[in-house]
Amino acid sequence: MTKQQLIDNIYKTESFLCVGLDSDRKxxxxxxxxxxxxxxxxxKAIIDATAPYCVAYKPNVAFYECEGLxxxxxxxxxxxxxxxxxxxxxxxxxxxxxxxGNTSAMYARCFFEQLDVDALTIAPYMGEDSVTPFxxxxxxxxxxxxxxxxxGSHDFQMTESKDGxxxxxxxxxxxxxxxxxxxxxxxxxxxxxxxxxxxxxxxxNHFLLVPGxxxxxxxxxxxxxxxxxxxCGLLVNSxxxxxxxxxxxxxxEVAGEKAKELQQQMKQLLK
Amino acid sequence: MTKQQLIDNIYKTESFLCVGLDSDRKxxxxxxxxxxxxxxxxxKAIIDATAPYCVAYKPNVAFYECEGLxxxxxxxxxxxxxxxxxxxxxxxxxxxxxxxGNTSAMYARCFFEQLDVDALTIAPYMGEDSVTPFxxxxxxxxxxxxxxxxxGSHDFQMTESKDGxxxxxxxxxxxxxxxxxxxxxxxxxxxxxxxxxxxxxxxxNHFLLVPGxxxxxxxxxxxxxxxxxxxCGLLVNSxxxxxxxxxxxxxxEVAGEKAKELQQQMKQLLK
Numbered sequence: 001m002t003k004q005q006l007i008d009n010i011y012k013t014e015s016f017l018c019v020g021l022d023s024d025r026k027x028x029x030x031x032x033x034x035x036x037x038x039x040x041x042x043x044k045a046i047i048d049a050t051a052p053y054c055v056a057y058k059p060n061v062a063f064y065e066c067e068g069l070x071x072x073x074x075x076x077x078x079x080x081x082x083x084x085x086x087x088x089x090x091x092x093x094x095x096x097x098x099x100x101g102n103t104s105a106m107y108a109r110c111f112f113e114q115l116d117v118d119a120l121t122i123a124p125y126m127g128e129d130s131v132t133p134f135x136x137x138x139x140x141x142x143x144x145x146x147x148x149x150x151x152g153s154h155d156f157q158m159t160e161s162k163d164g165x166x167x168x169x170x171x172x173x174x175x176x177x178x179x180x181x182x183x184x185x186x187x188x189x190x191x192x193x194x195x196x197x198x199x200x201x202x203x204x205n206h207f208l209l210v211p212g213x214x215x216x217x218x219x220x221x222x223x224x225x226x227x228x229x230x231x232c233g234l235l236v237n238s239x240x241x242x243x244x245x246x247x248x249x250x251x252x253e254v255a256g257e258k259a260k261e262l263q264q265q266m267k268q269l270l271k
Numbered sequence: 272m273t274k275q276q277l278i279d280n281i282y283k284t285e286s287f288l289c290v291g292l293d294s295d296r297k298x299x300x301x302x303x304x305x306x307x308x309x310x311x312x313x314x315k316a317i318i319d320a321t322a323p324y325c326v327a328y329k330p331n332v333a334f335y336e337c338e339g340l341x342x343x344x345x346x347x348x349x350x351x352x353x354x355x356x357x358x359x360x361x362x363x364x365x366x367x368x369x370x371x372g373n374t375s376a377m378y379a380r381c382f383f384e385q386l387d388v389d390a391l392t393i394a395p396y397m398g399e400d401s402v403t404p405f406x407x408x409x410x411x412x413x414x415x416x417x418x419x420x421x422x423g424s425h426d427f428q429m430t431e432s433k434d435g436x437x438x439x440x441x442x443x444x445x446x447x448x449x450x451x452x453x454x455x456x457x458x459x460x461x462x463x464x465x466x467x468x469x470x471x472x473x474x475x476n477h478f479l480l481v482p483g484x485x486x487x488x489x490x491x492x493x494x495x496x497x498x499x500x501x502x503c504g505l506l507v508n509s510x511x512x513x514x515x516x517x518x519x520x521x522x523x524e525v526a527g528e529k530a531k532e533l534q535q536q537m538k539q540l541l542k
Contacts, residue, residue, distance in 0.1 A: 125416055
């Protein structure tokens with residue numbers, strides 16, 4: 001998916017919501033546990049209920065990987081379902097991969113050829129040659145961790161260099177030599193508030209993937225105040241706040257309502 | 272496995288070699304491709320041939336993940352085979368995972384409960400709460416990326432803070448507040464030469480997992496000169512230099528010879 005297609009989808013849907021499919025088997029509604037593939041059945045219902053209100057889906061691979069072969073099957077089926085029924089929705093595999101060049105190339109094959117998602121989150125610690133193997137795929141996106149939403153983001157990402165630059169700024173600045181705003185986005189946590197202004201100084205045009213609204217306590221208004229660009233430039237993710245808002249037989253309906261609530265706020269903020 | 276058990280195995284085997292099972296399907300000997308599970312058959316033969324000369328095995332998860340369900344099955348079977356036939360060998364899943372706390376907990380379940388490996392490589396970028404979920408498992412190890420073997424290690428890991436400390440030193444120093452030398456090791460690339468002396472100033476007693484000998488060009492002698500402790504303190508990994516040294520029907524035999532060559536050098540260096 002190109003940047004322009006993503007922007008078009010955002011304005012058409014009046015939403016920059018990404019629904020996080022962190023489909024922890026232990027949290028699924030009980031009545032689904034008898035199905036052959038409970039995680040896929042859950043995802044399918046969540047997707048059908050939320051698709052009108054969002055532009056992207058982000059399965060976090062950990063929740064599938066920890067179920068072994070069954071989990072991988074559920075992930076593959078979820079991606080295939082999305083591609084078939086909702087081809088305009090961006091599919092992000094949240095995997096936070098990154099390794100030496102020849103190994104990153106294997107991960108790229110895994111996610112961009114076999115699973116065939118549109119975007120993949122990558123950890124920057126190992127530098128350029130750990131990231132570039134993911135950049136050679138037309139229409140695919142690398143979403144590089146910059147300033148994450150968790151408490152531990154302060155441990156290293158905020159470390160100030162002797163040149164007065166925080167590590168997350170160094171990551172954003174240097175990675176722009178390898179990539180551009182048509183094939184790279186950055187992860188910036190919604191909990192980071194005013195730091196979005198610093199991010200926009202280094203990356204004025206890149207899309208940012210913003211987790212941390214909802215269960216993690218980030219504010220949508222604040223993210224938009226400091227982070228929105230003329231093309232929106234934001235994909236705001238909510239996972240638990242939508243998919244696990246209810247765990248009765250009405251789970252999908254309630255997830256749809258929660259997604260719609262966010263979409264309605266986003267519609268105002270897009271104006 | 273405890274630190275003392277690992278040390279005992281090293282002195283018994285007179286080796287601190289870790290064999291990297293980067294079993295890229297495309298590089299397997301042709302005659303194996305007709306098997307039901309070529310990757311597992313390859314690993315089994317490599318393991319049987321090299322086990323007398325090494326103390327650890329390190330499958331890099333990328334090479335399995337990129338084969339989808341078949342790849343995960345091969346990885347599970349490889350781990351089970353090692354546990355059954357070579358229970359004294361440390362099994363390291365080289366996966367470089369790390370995510371926010373609740374997600375890291377899922378990865379920990381995946382690797383330490385289901386796959387049941389002894390150690391897992393972790394990327395430090397997201398800080399404390401991305402690492403600590405892996406530390407609650409008795410006898411299991413976190414191997415944190417510190418200073419990697421690739422060219423990109425210079426992009427961020429060598430960034431000097433305003434306090435005059437490189438990022439890799441900050442990672443080692445801070446992580447010692449969360450963990451100790453009985454449950455954490457660090458990845459330090461063999462290509463880093465004299466920087467091992469800096470590492471030893473910050474982590475005098477921790478085991479270091481050292482990739483980059485062989486195909487990547489690091490020197491075993493140099494690693495030992497600057498990095499060895501009184502308890503050895505090193506696990507030196509070789510992957511391609513051993514497992515793909517030959518791709519005829521003699522592949523396992525040649526792999527065993529290559530592993531033995533390294534073991535003989537290590538035996539001298541341990542004295």
